[in-house]
Amino acid sequence: MALQRVARRSVPDAVFEQILADVVSGEFAPGDALPSERRLAEVLGVSRPAVREALQRVAAAGLVEVRQGDTTTVRDYRRHAGMDLLPRLLLPGGELDLSVARSILEARLHVGPKVAELAAERAGARLGEPLETTVDALEKAADPVGRQRQALTFWEQVVDGADSIAFRLMFNGLRAAYEPAIEVLGPVLDAEVTRIEVYRSLAAAIVRGDGAGARRLAEDLLGAGTDGLLTAIRTLEEQE
Amino acid sequence: MALQRVARRSVPDAVFEQILADVVSGEFAPGDALPSERRLAEVLGVSRPAVREALQRVAAAGLVEVRQGDTTTVRDYRRHAGMDLLPRLLLPGGELDLSVARSILEARLHVGPKVAELAAERAGARLGEPLETTVDALEKAADPVGRQRQALTFWEQVVDGADSIAFRLMFNGLRAAYEPAIEVLGPVLDAEVTRIEVYRSLAAAIVRGDGAGARRLAEDLLGAGTDGLLTAIRTLEEQE
DNA sequence: CCGGAGAAGTTGGTCTGACCACTTGACCGT
DNA sequence: ACGGTCAAGTGGTCAGACCAACTTCTCCGG
Numbered sequence: 001m002a003l004q005r006v007a008r009r010s011v012p013d014a015v016f017e018q019i020l021a022d023v024v025s026g027e028f029a030p031g032d033a034l035p036s037e038r039r040l041a042e043v044l045g046v047s048r049p050a051v052r053e054a055l056q057r058v059a060a061a062g063l064v065e066v067r068q069g070d071t072t073t074v075r076d077y078r079r080h081a082g083m084d085l086l087p088r089l090l091l092p093g094g095e096l097d098l099s100v101a102r103s104i105l106e107a108r109l110h111v112g113p114k115v116a117e118l119a120a121e122r123a124g125a126r127l128g129e130p131l132e133t134t135v136d137a138l139e140k141a142a143d144p145v146g147r148q149r150q151a152l153t154f155w156e157q158v159v160d161g162a163d164s165i166a167f168r169l170m171f172n173g174l175r176a177a178y179e180p181a182i183e184v185l186g187p188v189l190d191a192e193v194t195r196i197e198v199y200r201s202l203a204a205a206i207v208r209g210d211g212a213g214a215r216r217l218a219e220d221l222l223g224a225g226t227d228g229l230l231t232a233i234r235t236l237e238e239q240e
Numbered sequence: 241m242a243l244q245r246v247a248r249r250s251v252p253d254a255v256f257e258q259i260l261a262d263v264v265s266g267e268f269a270p271g272d273a274l275p276s277e278r279r280l281a282e283v284l285g286v287s288r289p290a291v292r293e294a295l296q297r298v299a300a301a302g303l304v305e306v307r308q309g310d311t312t313t314v315r316d317y318r319r320h321a322g323m324d325l326l327p328r329l330l331l332p333g334g335e336l337d338l339s340v341a342r343s344i345l346e347a348r349l350h351v352g353p354k355v356a357e358l359a360a361e362r363a364g365a366r367l368g369e370p371l372e373t374t375v376d377a378l379e380k381a382a383d384p385v386g387r388q389r390q391a392l393t394f395w396e397q398v399v400d401g402a403d404s405i406a407f408r409l410m411f412n413g414l415r416a417a418y419e420p421a422i423e424v425l426g427p428v429l430d431a432e433v434t435r436i437e438v439y440r441s442l443a444a445a446i447v448r449g450d451g452a453g454a455r456r457l458a459e460d461l462l463g464a465g466t467d468g469l470l471t472a473i474r475t476l477e478e479q480e
Numbered sequence: 481c482c483g484g485a486g487a488a489g490t491t492g493g494t495c496t497g498a499c500c501a502c503t504t505g506a507c508c509g510t
Numbered sequence: 511a512c513g514g515t516c517a518a519g520t521g522g523t524c525a526g527a528c529c530a531a532c533t534t535c536t537c538c539g540g
Contacts (some may be wrong), residue, residue, distance in 0.1 A: 083409045105407045
């Protein structure tokens with residue numbers, strides 16, 4: 001097997017992960033009071049500063065509300081969390097959550113074409129060289145995961161060209177959710193990523209500033225991949 | 241004047257804010273090494289644990305990379321940050337950043353109609369009562385800011401109905417960016433939020449499961465507001 | 481001369497224990 | 511019944527120490 005980087009989670013990381021999992025799984029329900037920092041430290045066998053660092057991050061993620069002098073209470077993560085929670089929702093405990101995957105693909109399918117359109121209108125020829133290089137690399141990539149990586153680079157450049165910070169950060173969020181699942185999703189989405197001609201056409205449309213064309217091609221590209229995966233998901237769901 | 245909640249930033253909060261500002265403003269450029277924790281603690285006049293809590297959050301936000309034994313280095317926030325950075329980009333130091341505002345409105349205009357469409361297809365009649373209540377409240381709201389708040393509630397319910405966690409979290413991100421600026425943007429967007437009939441029609445389309453209709457109405461609603469603000473922005477930019 | 485082992489120094493990681501600040505709720509006097 | 515007081519519990523902050531990992535420089539052996 002391929003050697004993996006030794007996971008060296010720091011103590012606060014581990015605590016963070018655990019609290020997050022308990023909140024997301026509903027172990028700690030919205031409105032519940034979290035155990036006090038001292039109690040958590042005792043139960044988890046770590047120091048209070050470690051617990052505090054973890055809680056800070058949980059709070060920053062919007063999952064709990066801490067008030068000095070009062071207990072820390074759990075909030076509804078669906079109402080207050082940001083997209084940075086997506087990865088943990090997509091792979092809770094290693095298994096892919098299909099409804100989350102579907103939701104992410106929907107978002108991708110909806111946002112991608114718009115970004116391509118904006119890139120065509122705003123960047124145009126400026127993207128010529130980088131896109132060409134990336135498509136070449138995509139064509140040469142040997143394995144599905146490698147192809148996914150190149151495809152991500154492709155879209156990263158497109159998003160850059162769209163010159164919209166909101167879409168840019170949105171993309172970062174989707175990518176962060178997707179990357180940990182790349183080993184699982186790569187092979188499933190391989191059909192999309194081997195349609196080199198479509199990537200070439202899309203790049204060409206963007207370079208010539210053809211917003212409508214870029215949009216259509218992106219819809220084609222992402223739509224096919226999405227459809228394939230969605231039907232795969234449906235099949236899996238029916239098996240249950 | 242209206243009484244305001246006393247702002248009581250904790251020490252780590254203040255440190256976090258300051259580091260964030262320096263990174264976003266480019267004071268600390270990507271690739272730069274951050275001062276060591278001890279040095280920061282000394283310079284800022286706070287304890288090292290306080291600095292650490294702040295740095296943890298900065299790192300969790302994707303703005304820096306910390307490696308044990310090595311210096312903490314700044315990353316390109318446009319590449320690695322999530323949407324939780326939007327509020328700070330929109331209001332860096334109190335003043336509205338127009339290009340960021342434009343970008344957020346673009347995203348809203350693009351995502352809103354899709355969410356309305358999904359809500360119509362997936363929630364339908366279930367949203368009837370809550371939407372009606374909210375529209376009534378929107379009609380009764382006396383001031384622009386109050387209307388904005390009700391409009392946010394309206395969209396919150398629509399997003400709930402869309403039943404897509406990715407769009408839900410995306411919405412949370414946009415809302416978090418928008419809310420701090422609500423005092424500034426509320427009056428400017430008031431034209432959108434006083435078109436009660438359109439809200440009623442949109443709610444009706446959703447309730448009757450008319451996806452295409454809901455989408456069209458949402459485009460109309462958000463498009464008008466967006467156009468108004470975009471031209472306002474353009475005017476401001478030309479004044480400079 | 482060159483390459484690698486090793487020592488020193490710097491950086492982040494973690495812990496202990498103490499004390500401050502705030503909130504709550506029970507208690508007590510009016 | 512009301513108002514204030516106080517004790518207990520919670521998060522907020524600090525100081526200082528030590529551990530662990532990386533970088534760099536040095537020095538030794540080939």
